[in-house]
Amino acid sequence: MTQPKPKAAPPESLAPIDRLLAIMARLRDPDAGCPWDLEQDFPTIVPHTIEEAYxxxxxxxxxxxxxxxxxxxxxxxxVVFYAQMARERGLYGFDDIVRAVNDKMIRRHPHVFADAAIDSAGAQTVAWEEQKAGERAAEAAAKGAAPSQLDGLPLALPALTRAAKLQRRAARIGFDWPEAAQVLDKIVEEIAEVRAEMVDGAGKDRLADEVGDLLFAVTNLARHLELDPEQTLRGANAKFERRFRRVEALAAAEHGAGARPGLDALEALWQRVKQEERELRRRPKTDRPRRPDASA
Structure with a gap:
């Protein structure tokens, strides 16, 4: 009779990364692993990876x-999960992934690991992008394809982030507005086109097309102002959430829990919350109430 495999965790005497790799291997053990981990494959892990990054x-x-x-x-x-699944397929292992990134970092930093001279972060960004472009061109040539400035941009990127990257790539060959003011004019134009489609009673496909153009133009404005559009929208989301929760609290205090006071009353509360925030910003920092999680 086959003896059950031991349940003990890999020993703590191992180096931390080696212990983590051993834990992952145990989780994927066909006989004694975790049923959930054994069911996973590369595509099923991707959503978890994105969630963890956020x-x-x-x-x-x-x-x-x-x-x-x-x-x-x-x-x-x-990363360890992907490496384990790749090892099981005989593709490569964790050490191969580490070697690849080691080689890439050394190759892309010749000013640190060789005799190239780069004297600023801006110059390093240009050099980094030029090197990546050269690598993409070589990859395209190996496949017998014509290289494009837009090669290598993952479709799975958040839409705002990918839009900004597409615009930056196009700008490399001069396809860009010279000034942010011109982008503002483009936004006004796109708003007019959305309005025209609304007046004409356009279907959702046409509206989606025009609203998409508007979002793309707003992303372009953020890029010209050296703002990250994804982070900028995240900030706006956080601001809206903070203010709306305050509106809910005020509405409950004035109208009772679960009440629906109507748009005019809610708008008045919204303006009140904005005024509260303006007044708070004008107060000296020493007079402001401390956050509950602030350290003593």
Whole structure:
């Protein structure tokens, strides 16, 4: 009779990364692993990877450094998961992934690891992008395809982020507005086109096309103002959520829990919340109420 495999975790005497790899291998063990982990494949893990990356960003935005440690571990585990599945297929292992990124970082930083001279972060960004463009061109040539400035932009990127990257790539060959003011004019034009489609009673496909153009133009404005559109919208989301929760609290206090006071009353409360925030910003920092999670 086959003896059951031991349940003990890999020993703590292992180096931390080796212990993590051993834990992952145990989770994927066909005989004694975790049923959920065994069911996973590359496509099924992707949503979890994206979620973990956003949780890292969230912890950073909230300034939660201890929480960030945990979230970074979760993100690292995603890489280990992919590496284990690749090893099982005989493709490559974790060490191969590390070697590849080691080689890439050394190759893309000749000013650090060789004799190239780069004297500013801006110059480094240009050099980095030029090197990546050269690598993409070589990959396209190896496939017998004509290279494009837009090669290598993942479709799975958030739409705002990908729009900004597409615009930056196009700008490399001069396809760009010279000034932010011209982008504002383009936004006004796109708004007029959306309005015209609404007046004409256009279907959703036409409206989606025009609203998409408007969002693309607004993304372009953010890029020209050196703002990250994804982070900018995340900030707007956070501001809306903060204000709306305050509106809900005020509405409950004035009209009773669960009440629906109507748009005019809610708009008045919204303006009141905005005024509260303006007054708070004008107060000296020492007079402002401390956040509940602020350190003593």
């Amino acid at each position: 949780e890292v960003a969230d912890a950073i935005e909230r300034g939660q450094m201890e929480e960030l440690k945990s979230e970074l571990g979760d993100l690292m585990f995603q």
